[in-house]
Amino acid sequence: MWNYSEKVLDLFYHPLNQGEIKDEQESGMAVVRGEVGSIACGDALRLHLKIDVTGDRIIDAKFQTFGCTSAIASSSALTEMVKGLELDRALGITNRDIANYLGGLPEQKMHCSVMGQEALEKAIYSYRGLTPAHEEEEEGALLCTCFAVTANRVKRVVQENRLTSAEEVMRYVKAGGGCGTCLSAIDEVIESVLQPQPLTTVQKIGKIETSLDGIRPYLQADGGDVELFDVEGDRVSVRLKGACGSCASSLATLKDVIEERLRREVLPSLVVEAV
Numbered sequence: 379m380w381n382y383s384e385k386v387l388d389l390f391y392h393p394l395n396q397g398e399i400k401d402e403q404e405s406g407m408a409v410v411r412g413e414v415g416s417i418a419c420g421d422a423l424r425l426h427l428k429i430d431v432t433g434d435r436i437i438d439a440k441f442q443t444f445g446c447t448s449a450i451a452s453s454s455a456l457t458e459m460v461k462g463l464e465l466d467r468a469l470g471i472t473n474r475d476i477a478n479y480l481g482g483l484p485e486q487k488m489h490c491s492v493m494g495q496e497a498l499e500k501a502i503y504s505y506r507g508l509t510p511a512h513e514e515e516e517e518g519a520l521l522c523t524c525f526a527v528t529a530n531r532v533k534r535v536v537q538e539n540r541l542t543s544a545e546e547v548m549r550y551v552k553a554g555g556g557c558g559t560c561l562s563a564i565d566e567v568i569e570s571v572l573q574p575q576p577l578t579t580v581q582k583i584g585k586i587e588t589s590l591d592g593i594r595p596y597l598q599a600d601g602g603d604v605e606l607f608d609v610e611g612d613r614v615s616v617r618l619k620g621a622c623g624s625c626a627s628s629l630a631t632l633k634d635v636i637e638e639r640l641r642r643e644v645l646p647s648l649v650v651e652a653v
């Protein structure tokens with residue numbers, strides 16, 4: 379028996395936004411879908427989004443899923459999380475954000491949150507006529523033939539979730555959970571990701587800027603903002619602006635939001651300071 383949070387159980391027994399959004403002609407609105415997984419493999423999710431074309435904003439979201447308790451709860455959580463969001467901000471949602479919204483998921487069920495993030499990305503990219511990053515990854519060589527998972531996809535999930543073992547990778551994307559012949563290849567990918575890659579200063583600044591761009595919409599929604607001031611070795615100076623500069627919890631924003639994200643996405647040794 380899995381140890382599910384109250385939120386997971388609540389959304390499983392009383393799922394919100396289950397169903398579909400029909401393709402009705404409505405002025406200024408577009409309906410798009412993102413579909414991932416396959417019923418043959420055990421889990422599948424079809425996410426429906428209604429988008430306000432003028433505001434580039436999601437105004438409604440529904441889901442249809444074939445899967446377990448956590449698949450239903452993750453899909454339901456995702457629809458609640460994206461409603462009302464601008465598309466760029468919705469694209470910033472990670473699978474870990476979905477799991478956090480649910481008060482956590484058992485490690486063995488994290489692949490349900492990955493499925494939600496991929497369906498969201500697929501729907502928005504399809505609306506924009508682009509190819510989702512995870513689909514480009516699917517074009518690489520297969521690492522796990524049992525579950526049709528590429529090395530690039532394993533690399534991405536290892537990076538985004540800081541995974542350190544093949545067992546964890548299995549819980550996120552199922553790779554390695556069949557015949558097991560790919561387990562050593564998964565270990566090699568993990569090792570290559572964990573090897574510190576020295577960054578040039580220009581690369582470091584570029585990655586920091588990209589990471590800050592991902593945080594900015596959340597701060598701006600609360601009337602704040604952040605800008606990069608300087609980078610010296612592992613010390614990153616930022617300027618908190620607007621509401622963030624005067625907010626009582628600016629230190630928490632600096633450390634728990636900005637520093638945590640930069641450490642995760644750029645370098646684990648970074649220290650963020652406000653100027």
Ligand code: FES
Binds near residue numbers: 521525555556559
């Ligand atoms: S090839 Fe990955 S489990 Fe079989």
